[in-house]
Amino acid sequence: xxxxxxxxxxxxxxxxxxxxxxxxxxxxxxxxxxxxxxxxxxxxxxxxxxxxxxxxxxxxxxxxxxxxxxxxxxxxxxxxxxxxxxxxxxxxxxxxxxxxxxxxxxxxxxxxxxxxxxxxxxxxxxxxxxxxxxxxxxxxxxxxxxxxxxxxxxxxxxxxxxxxxxxxxxxxxxxxxxxxxxxxxxxxxxxxxxxxxxxxxxxxxxxxxxxxxx
Amino acid sequence: xxxxxxxxxxxxxxxxxxxxxxxxxxxxxxxxxxxxxxxxxxxxxxxxxxxxxxxxxxxxxxxxxxxxxxxxxxxxxxxxxxxxxxxxxxxxxxxxxxxxxxxxxxxxxxxxxxxxxxxxxxxxxxxxxxxxxxxxxxxxxxxxxxxxxxxxxxxxxxxxxxxxxxxxxxxxxxxxxxxxxxxxxxxxxxxxxxxxxxxxxxxxxxxxxxxxxxxxxxxxxxxxxx
Numbered sequence: 001x002x003x004x005x006x007x008x009x010x011x012x013x014x015x016x017x018x019x020x021x022x023x024x025x026x027x028x029x030x031x032x033x034x035x036x037x038x039x040x041x042x043x044x045x046x047x048x049x050x051x052x053x054x055x056x057x058x059x060x061x062x063x064x065x066x067x068x069x070x071x072x073x074x075x076x077x078x079x080x081x082x083x084x085x086x087x088x089x090x091x092x093x094x095x096x097x098x099x100x101x102x103x104x105x106x107x108x109x110x111x112x113x114x115x116x117x118x119x120x121x122x123x124x125x126x127x128x129x130x131x132x133x134x135x136x137x138x139x140x141x142x143x144x145x146x147x148x149x150x151x152x153x154x155x156x157x158x159x160x161x162x163x164x165x166x167x168x169x170x171x172x173x174x175x176x177x178x179x180x181x182x183x184x185x186x187x188x189x190x191x192x193x194x195x196x197x198x199x200x201x202x203x204x205x206x207x208x209x210x211x212x213x214x
Numbered sequence: 215x216x217x218x219x220x221x222x223x224x225x226x227x228x229x230x231x232x233x234x235x236x237x238x239x240x241x242x243x244x245x246x247x248x249x250x251x252x253x254x255x256x257x258x259x260x261x262x263x264x265x266x267x268x269x270x271x272x273x274x275x276x277x278x279x280x281x282x283x284x285x286x287x288x289x290x291x292x293x294x295x296x297x298x299x300x301x302x303x304x305x306x307x308x309x310x311x312x313x314x315x316x317x318x319x320x321x322x323x324x325x326x327x328x329x330x331x332x333x334x335x336x337x338x339x340x341x342x343x344x345x346x347x348x349x350x351x352x353x354x355x356x357x358x359x360x361x362x363x364x365x366x367x368x369x370x371x372x373x374x375x376x377x378x379x380x381x382x383x384x385x386x387x388x389x390x391x392x393x394x395x396x397x398x399x400x401x402x403x404x405x406x407x408x409x410x411x412x413x414x415x416x417x418x419x420x421x422x423x424x425x426x427x428x429x430x431x432x433x434x435x436x437x438x439x440x
Protein backbone atom coordinates (compact mmCIF):
# COMPACT_ATOMS: atom_id res chain seq x y z
CA UNK A 1 0.00 0.00 0.00
CA UNK A 2 1.39 3.40 -0.89
CA UNK A 3 1.54 6.28 1.54
CA UNK A 4 -1.10 8.01 -0.56
CA UNK A 5 -3.64 5.20 0.02
CA UNK A 6 -2.70 4.87 3.63
CA UNK A 7 -3.28 8.57 4.25
CA UNK A 8 -6.90 8.32 3.18
CA UNK A 9 -7.74 5.68 5.78
CA UNK A 10 -9.61 6.86 8.86
CA UNK A 11 -7.37 4.95 11.26
CA UNK A 12 -4.30 6.63 9.85
CA UNK A 13 -5.43 10.08 11.05
CA UNK A 14 -5.86 9.02 14.64
CA UNK A 15 -2.62 7.06 14.44
CA UNK A 16 -0.63 10.11 13.24
CA UNK A 17 -2.25 12.42 15.76
CA UNK A 18 -1.70 9.92 18.57
CA UNK A 19 1.90 9.29 17.55
CA UNK A 20 2.69 13.02 17.37
CA UNK A 21 1.08 13.55 20.78
CA UNK A 22 3.04 10.64 22.23
CA UNK A 23 6.38 11.72 20.78
CA UNK A 24 5.95 15.37 21.83
CA UNK A 25 4.84 14.35 25.33
CA UNK A 26 7.94 12.19 25.54
CA UNK A 27 10.10 15.09 24.40
CA UNK A 28 8.48 17.36 26.99
CA UNK A 29 8.97 14.84 29.78
CA UNK A 30 12.58 14.40 28.77
CA UNK A 31 13.21 18.16 28.65
CA UNK A 32 11.48 18.69 31.97
CA UNK A 33 13.55 15.96 33.53
CA UNK A 34 16.86 17.26 32.20
CA UNK A 35 16.18 20.95 32.98
CA UNK A 36 14.48 20.52 36.35
CA UNK A 37 17.68 20.56 38.40
CA UNK A 38 19.10 23.59 36.63
CA UNK A 39 15.81 25.51 36.98
CA UNK A 40 15.56 24.79 40.71
CA UNK A 41 19.18 25.87 41.16
CA UNK A 42 18.63 29.07 39.17
CA UNK A 43 15.52 29.95 41.18
CA UNK A 44 17.38 29.32 44.44
CA UNK A 45 20.12 31.66 43.19
CA UNK A 46 17.47 34.30 42.39
CA UNK A 47 15.99 33.98 45.85
CA UNK A 48 19.45 34.21 47.39
CA UNK A 49 20.06 37.46 45.51
CA UNK A 50 16.72 38.92 46.60
CA UNK A 51 17.42 37.91 50.20
CA UNK A 52 20.79 39.63 50.04
CA UNK A 53 19.08 42.81 48.80
CA UNK A 54 16.86 43.24 51.81
CA UNK A 55 19.67 42.64 54.32
CA UNK A 56 22.58 45.04 54.83
CA UNK A 57 26.07 43.73 53.95
CA UNK A 58 27.56 41.58 56.68
CA UNK A 59 24.29 41.40 58.58
CA UNK A 60 24.14 37.63 58.51
CA UNK A 61 26.68 34.91 57.86
CA UNK A 62 24.39 31.89 57.61
CA UNK A 63 22.78 30.38 54.51
CA UNK A 64 19.27 31.79 54.81
CA UNK A 65 17.88 29.31 52.33
CA UNK A 66 18.84 26.51 54.70
CA UNK A 67 17.45 28.24 57.80
CA UNK A 68 13.80 28.65 57.02
CA UNK A 69 10.66 27.98 58.99
CA UNK A 70 7.01 27.92 57.97
CA UNK A 71 4.81 30.09 60.21
CA UNK A 72 1.04 30.01 60.10
CA UNK A 73 -0.33 33.54 59.84
CA UNK A 74 -3.69 34.95 60.94
CA UNK A 75 -5.24 34.06 57.59
CA UNK A 76 -4.28 30.41 58.06
CA UNK A 77 -1.73 30.45 55.24
CA UNK A 78 1.84 29.43 55.83
CA UNK A 79 4.55 32.03 55.34
CA UNK A 80 8.13 30.93 54.80
CA UNK A 81 10.44 32.88 57.07
CA UNK A 82 14.18 32.91 56.45
CA UNK A 83 16.16 33.54 59.63
CA UNK A 84 19.30 35.65 59.53
CA UNK A 85 22.05 34.77 61.99
CA UNK A 86 25.48 36.20 62.71
CA UNK A 87 27.88 33.83 64.49
CA UNK A 88 24.90 31.62 65.31
CA UNK A 89 22.94 34.39 66.99
CA UNK A 90 19.50 35.28 65.63
CA UNK A 91 19.58 38.79 64.17
CA UNK A 92 16.45 39.11 62.08
CA UNK A 93 14.21 37.52 59.52
CA UNK A 94 13.25 37.81 55.87
CA UNK A 95 9.83 36.89 54.54
CA UNK A 96 7.45 37.49 51.67
CA UNK A 97 4.27 39.51 51.91
CA UNK A 98 1.62 40.09 49.30
CA UNK A 99 0.00 43.39 48.48
CA UNK A 100 -2.89 44.18 46.18
CA UNK A 101 -2.15 46.85 43.64
CA UNK A 102 -3.95 48.30 40.68
CA UNK A 103 -3.36 45.32 38.40
CA UNK A 104 -3.23 42.36 40.71
CA UNK A 105 -0.94 40.90 43.28
CA UNK A 106 2.35 42.54 44.28
CA UNK A 107 4.92 40.16 45.76
CA UNK A 108 7.16 41.88 48.27
CA UNK A 109 10.19 40.60 50.16
CA UNK A 110 11.05 42.32 53.42
CA UNK A 111 13.85 42.00 55.95
CA UNK A 112 13.23 42.89 59.60
CA UNK A 113 15.73 42.97 62.47
CA UNK A 114 15.21 41.70 66.00
CA UNK A 115 13.80 45.00 67.22
CA UNK A 116 11.15 44.99 64.48
CA UNK A 117 12.89 47.65 62.36
CA UNK A 118 12.78 47.25 58.59
CA UNK A 119 16.15 46.43 57.05
CA UNK A 120 14.97 46.54 53.48
CA UNK A 121 11.94 46.05 51.25
CA UNK A 122 11.94 44.97 47.60
CA UNK A 123 9.12 44.30 45.20
CA UNK A 124 9.92 41.03 43.47
CA UNK A 125 6.90 40.66 41.22
CA UNK A 126 4.08 42.92 40.06
CA UNK A 127 1.98 43.85 37.04
CA UNK A 128 1.48 47.52 37.77
CA UNK A 129 1.25 50.07 34.96
CA UNK A 130 4.65 50.76 33.39
CA UNK A 131 5.64 54.37 33.93
CA UNK A 132 3.12 54.90 36.72
CA UNK A 133 2.93 52.14 39.29
CA UNK A 134 6.29 50.55 38.54
CA UNK A 135 8.10 53.19 40.60
CA UNK A 136 7.80 50.69 43.44
CA UNK A 137 10.71 48.82 41.83
CA UNK A 138 14.12 49.63 43.25
CA UNK A 139 15.45 49.76 39.68
CA UNK A 140 13.01 52.53 38.72
CA UNK A 141 12.85 54.81 41.75
CA UNK A 142 14.15 55.37 45.28
CA UNK A 143 10.66 55.18 46.76
CA UNK A 144 10.99 51.67 48.19
CA UNK A 145 13.98 52.79 50.30
CA UNK A 146 11.62 55.01 52.33
CA UNK A 147 10.75 51.94 54.36
CA UNK A 148 14.32 51.39 55.58
CA UNK A 149 14.57 51.81 59.34
CA UNK A 150 10.82 52.14 59.86
CA UNK A 151 8.97 50.04 62.43
CA UNK A 152 5.45 49.64 63.78
CA UNK A 153 5.94 52.54 66.20
CA UNK A 154 7.83 54.75 63.77
CA UNK A 155 5.83 56.22 62.19
CA UNK A 156 2.77 55.91 64.43
CA UNK A 157 0.23 53.32 63.24
CA UNK A 158 -2.13 55.90 61.77
CA UNK A 159 0.75 57.37 59.75
CA UNK A 160 1.40 54.01 58.07
CA UNK A 161 -0.38 55.11 54.90
CA UNK A 162 0.21 57.18 51.80
CA UNK A 163 -0.02 60.96 52.17
CA UNK A 164 -3.38 61.08 50.45
CA UNK A 165 -4.77 58.90 53.28
CA UNK A 166 -3.17 61.07 55.96
CA UNK A 167 -0.03 58.98 56.25
CA UNK A 168 3.59 59.82 55.68
CA UNK A 169 4.51 57.78 52.57
CA UNK A 170 4.58 59.47 49.18
CA UNK A 171 2.21 58.37 46.49
CA UNK A 172 3.12 58.77 42.81
CA UNK A 173 1.56 61.28 40.47
CA UNK A 174 -1.27 59.41 38.82
CA UNK A 175 -0.88 56.29 40.92
CA UNK A 176 -2.15 56.02 44.47
CA UNK A 177 -3.48 52.49 44.54
CA UNK A 178 -0.10 50.86 43.92
CA UNK A 179 1.87 52.55 46.75
CA UNK A 180 -1.16 52.21 49.02
CA UNK A 181 -1.12 48.45 48.43
CA UNK A 182 2.60 48.24 49.14
CA UNK A 183 2.40 50.31 52.34
CA UNK A 184 -0.48 48.21 53.60
CA UNK A 185 1.36 44.98 52.81
CA UNK A 186 4.56 46.11 54.53
CA UNK A 187 2.61 47.21 57.61
CA UNK A 188 0.89 43.82 57.59
CA UNK A 189 4.29 42.17 57.39
CA UNK A 190 5.50 44.06 60.44
CA UNK A 191 2.37 43.07 62.36
CA UNK A 192 2.89 39.46 61.34
CA UNK A 193 6.48 39.63 62.53
CA UNK A 194 5.52 41.25 65.83
CA UNK A 195 2.87 38.63 66.49
CA UNK A 196 5.04 35.64 65.67
CA UNK A 197 8.54 36.74 66.64
CA UNK A 198 9.08 34.24 69.43
CA UNK A 199 7.54 31.51 67.33
CA UNK A 200 9.84 32.31 64.41
CA UNK A 201 13.01 32.01 66.45
CA UNK A 202 11.80 29.22 68.74
CA UNK A 203 11.30 26.79 65.88
CA UNK A 204 14.19 24.35 65.53
CA UNK A 205 16.81 25.08 62.93
CA UNK A 206 16.18 22.61 60.20
CA UNK A 207 16.37 22.47 56.48
CA UNK A 208 12.71 22.37 55.64
CA UNK A 209 13.19 23.31 52.02
CA UNK A 210 12.14 19.89 50.85
CA UNK A 211 8.92 19.77 52.84
CA UNK A 212 7.66 23.36 52.98
CA UNK A 213 5.44 24.54 50.19
CA UNK A 214 4.98 28.16 49.35
CA UNK B 215 15.97 28.71 -7.54
CA UNK B 216 17.88 31.69 -6.21
CA UNK B 217 15.10 34.05 -7.26
CA UNK B 218 12.63 31.83 -5.39
CA UNK B 219 14.73 32.11 -2.22
CA UNK B 220 15.04 35.82 -2.79
CA UNK B 221 11.26 36.05 -3.01
CA UNK B 222 10.89 34.13 0.24
CA UNK B 223 13.23 36.54 2.03
CA UNK B 224 11.60 39.65 0.58
CA UNK B 225 8.15 38.30 1.39
CA UNK B 226 9.08 37.67 4.99
CA UNK B 227 10.93 40.89 5.60
CA UNK B 228 8.66 43.32 3.84
CA UNK B 229 6.07 42.40 1.19
CA UNK B 230 4.19 39.87 3.29
CA UNK B 231 5.46 41.05 6.69
CA UNK B 232 3.67 39.29 9.56
CA UNK B 233 2.66 42.53 11.24
CA UNK B 234 2.57 45.12 8.46
CA UNK B 235 0.96 43.00 5.72
CA UNK B 236 -0.61 39.91 7.24
CA UNK B 237 -1.70 41.74 10.43
CA UNK B 238 -1.09 38.55 12.38
CA UNK B 239 0.36 38.11 15.86
CA UNK B 240 -1.45 41.19 17.14
CA UNK B 241 -1.59 39.91 20.71
CA UNK B 242 2.19 39.91 21.28
CA UNK B 243 2.55 42.96 19.05
CA UNK B 244 0.33 45.07 21.31
CA UNK B 245 1.32 43.49 24.58
CA UNK B 246 5.09 43.59 24.54
CA UNK B 247 6.06 46.58 22.40
CA UNK B 248 6.26 49.01 25.29
CA UNK B 249 9.98 49.37 24.60
CA UNK B 250 12.38 48.59 21.79
CA UNK B 251 14.18 46.00 23.88
CA UNK B 252 10.97 44.12 24.66
CA UNK B 253 10.02 44.10 20.99
CA UNK B 254 13.46 42.86 20.00
CA UNK B 255 13.42 40.09 22.61
CA UNK B 256 9.96 38.88 21.67
CA UNK B 257 10.87 39.05 17.98
CA UNK B 258 14.02 36.98 18.38
CA UNK B 259 12.29 34.34 20.51
CA UNK B 260 9.50 34.09 17.93
CA UNK B 261 12.06 33.85 15.12
CA UNK B 262 13.67 30.83 16.78
CA UNK B 263 10.30 29.13 17.17
CA UNK B 264 9.21 29.98 13.61
CA UNK B 265 12.43 28.60 12.16
CA UNK B 266 12.27 25.33 14.12
CA UNK B 267 8.51 24.83 13.72
CA UNK B 268 8.66 25.40 9.97
CA UNK B 269 11.53 22.94 9.52
CA UNK B 270 9.98 20.23 11.70
CA UNK B 271 6.58 20.53 10.06
CA UNK B 272 8.08 20.62 6.59
CA UNK B 273 10.07 17.46 7.22
CA UNK B 274 6.92 15.70 8.44
CA UNK B 275 4.63 17.09 5.73
CA UNK B 276 4.29 13.84 3.76
CA UNK B 277 3.10 11.89 6.78
CA UNK B 278 0.63 14.40 8.16
CA UNK B 279 -2.78 13.87 6.56
CA UNK B 280 -4.72 17.04 5.77
CA UNK B 281 -7.62 16.04 8.02
CA UNK B 282 -5.56 16.19 11.22
CA UNK B 283 -2.93 18.71 10.21
CA UNK B 284 -4.17 21.58 12.40
CA UNK B 285 -4.09 19.67 15.72
CA UNK B 286 -0.76 18.12 14.74
CA UNK B 287 0.71 21.57 14.00
CA UNK B 288 -0.64 22.98 17.26
CA UNK B 289 0.73 20.09 19.31
CA UNK B 290 4.14 20.41 17.65
CA UNK B 291 4.29 24.20 18.06
CA UNK B 292 3.11 24.12 21.68
CA UNK B 293 5.63 21.40 22.55
CA UNK B 294 8.41 23.30 20.83
CA UNK B 295 7.61 26.52 22.66
CA UNK B 296 7.48 24.69 25.98
CA UNK B 297 10.86 23.08 25.32
CA UNK B 298 12.35 26.47 24.44
CA UNK B 299 10.76 27.93 27.58
CA UNK B 300 12.23 25.27 29.86
CA UNK B 301 15.64 25.29 28.19
CA UNK B 302 15.92 29.09 28.47
CA UNK B 303 14.82 28.98 32.10
CA UNK B 304 17.44 26.38 32.90
CA UNK B 305 20.47 27.48 30.91
CA UNK B 306 19.99 31.18 30.15
CA UNK B 307 18.21 32.15 33.32
CA UNK B 308 19.03 35.87 33.25
CA UNK B 309 17.66 36.18 29.74
CA UNK B 310 14.64 34.16 30.81
CA UNK B 311 13.88 36.64 33.56
CA UNK B 312 13.51 39.33 30.90
CA UNK B 313 11.85 37.25 28.18
CA UNK B 314 10.13 34.62 30.29
CA UNK B 315 6.71 36.17 30.30
CA UNK B 316 6.65 36.37 26.49
CA UNK B 317 7.75 32.86 25.64
CA UNK B 318 4.45 31.18 26.44
CA UNK B 319 2.68 33.87 24.39
CA UNK B 320 4.38 32.57 21.25
CA UNK B 321 2.03 29.56 21.15
CA UNK B 322 -0.85 31.99 20.77
CA UNK B 323 0.93 33.78 17.94
CA UNK B 324 -1.10 32.93 14.91
CA UNK B 325 1.81 33.71 12.63
CA UNK B 326 3.54 30.47 13.63
CA UNK B 327 0.52 28.33 12.80
CA UNK B 328 -0.08 30.50 9.75
CA UNK B 329 3.36 29.82 8.32
CA UNK B 330 3.05 26.10 9.07
CA UNK B 331 -0.24 25.97 7.22
CA UNK B 332 0.54 28.34 4.37
CA UNK B 333 4.15 27.42 3.67
CA UNK B 334 5.83 24.62 5.59
CA UNK B 335 3.08 22.07 4.90
CA UNK B 336 3.78 22.32 1.15
CA UNK B 337 7.42 23.27 0.73
CA UNK B 338 10.77 21.52 1.18
CA UNK B 339 12.68 21.81 4.45
CA UNK B 340 15.29 24.33 3.37
CA UNK B 341 12.77 26.74 1.84
CA UNK B 342 10.55 26.38 4.90
CA UNK B 343 13.44 27.13 7.22
CA UNK B 344 14.31 30.21 5.19
CA UNK B 345 10.67 31.28 5.24
CA UNK B 346 10.51 30.87 9.02
CA UNK B 347 13.71 32.84 9.46
CA UNK B 348 12.62 35.67 7.14
CA UNK B 349 9.13 35.88 8.61
CA UNK B 350 10.67 35.90 12.09
CA UNK B 351 13.14 38.64 11.24
CA UNK B 352 10.36 40.65 9.61
CA UNK B 353 8.32 40.22 12.79
CA UNK B 354 11.35 41.25 14.88
CA UNK B 355 11.82 44.34 12.72
CA UNK B 356 8.17 45.32 13.09
CA UNK B 357 8.07 44.76 16.85
CA UNK B 358 11.34 46.59 17.45
CA UNK B 359 10.19 49.54 15.33
CA UNK B 360 6.83 49.82 17.11
CA UNK B 361 8.56 49.38 20.46
CA UNK B 362 11.13 52.09 19.71
CA UNK B 363 8.49 54.60 18.62
CA UNK B 364 6.32 53.93 21.69
CA UNK B 365 9.34 54.06 23.97
CA UNK B 366 10.62 57.29 22.45
CA UNK B 367 7.32 59.13 22.87
CA UNK B 368 6.29 57.38 26.05
CA UNK B 369 9.49 57.44 28.06
CA UNK B 370 12.02 59.46 26.07
CA UNK B 371 14.49 56.60 25.84
CA UNK B 372 15.61 54.08 23.22
CA UNK B 373 16.49 50.44 23.92
CA UNK B 374 16.39 50.91 27.69
CA UNK B 375 17.57 47.80 29.54
CA UNK B 376 19.02 46.34 26.34
CA UNK B 377 22.01 45.09 28.33
CA UNK B 378 19.67 42.88 30.36
CA UNK B 379 18.58 41.19 27.16
CA UNK B 380 21.75 41.09 25.09
CA UNK B 381 24.46 41.25 27.74
CA UNK B 382 26.50 44.09 29.26
CA UNK B 383 28.48 44.68 26.06
CA UNK B 384 25.32 46.04 24.44
CA UNK B 385 24.85 48.74 27.04
CA UNK B 386 25.86 51.31 24.40
CA UNK B 387 22.46 50.80 22.74
CA UNK B 388 20.66 52.27 25.73
CA UNK B 389 19.97 55.91 25.03
CA UNK B 390 18.12 58.62 26.84
CA UNK B 391 16.97 60.88 24.06
CA UNK B 392 15.02 63.39 26.11
CA UNK B 393 16.36 64.02 29.61
CA UNK B 394 13.90 64.60 32.46
CA UNK B 395 11.06 63.73 30.11
CA UNK B 396 7.79 63.38 31.98
CA UNK B 397 6.59 60.71 29.60
CA UNK B 398 3.56 60.58 27.37
CA UNK B 399 1.92 57.69 29.13
CA UNK B 400 -0.68 56.99 26.44
CA UNK B 401 2.02 55.64 24.17
CA UNK B 402 3.10 53.04 26.72
CA UNK B 403 -0.48 52.00 27.45
CA UNK B 404 -2.34 49.78 24.96
CA UNK B 405 -3.88 52.62 22.89
CA UNK B 406 -0.36 53.71 21.99
CA UNK B 407 0.24 50.37 20.35
CA UNK B 408 -2.84 50.70 18.16
CA UNK B 409 -1.97 54.30 17.27
CA UNK B 410 1.60 53.49 16.25
CA UNK B 411 0.62 50.37 14.33
CA UNK B 412 -2.14 52.23 12.49
CA UNK B 413 0.18 55.06 11.49
CA UNK B 414 2.88 52.62 10.38
CA UNK B 415 0.37 50.65 8.30
CA UNK B 416 -0.81 53.83 6.64
CA UNK B 417 2.81 54.76 6.00
CA UNK B 418 3.55 51.40 4.40
CA UNK B 419 0.51 51.64 2.11
CA UNK B 420 1.50 55.16 1.11
CA UNK B 421 5.03 54.03 0.34
CA UNK B 422 3.78 51.14 -1.75
CA UNK B 423 1.27 53.17 -3.69
CA UNK B 424 4.04 55.66 -4.50
CA UNK B 425 6.50 53.04 -5.70
CA UNK B 426 4.07 51.05 -7.83
CA UNK B 427 0.93 52.86 -8.81
CA UNK B 428 -0.63 49.82 -10.46
CA UNK B 429 0.05 47.41 -7.63
CA UNK B 430 -2.99 46.05 -5.89
CA UNK B 431 -3.04 46.31 -2.09
CA UNK B 432 -1.41 43.36 -0.35
CA UNK B 433 -3.88 40.57 0.29
CA UNK B 434 -4.98 40.26 3.86
CA UNK B 435 -4.46 36.89 5.51
CA UNK B 436 -7.12 34.82 7.21
CA UNK B 437 -9.20 36.94 9.53
CA UNK B 438 -10.49 35.90 12.92
CA UNK B 439 -7.11 34.76 14.10
CA UNK B 440 -4.72 36.84 16.12
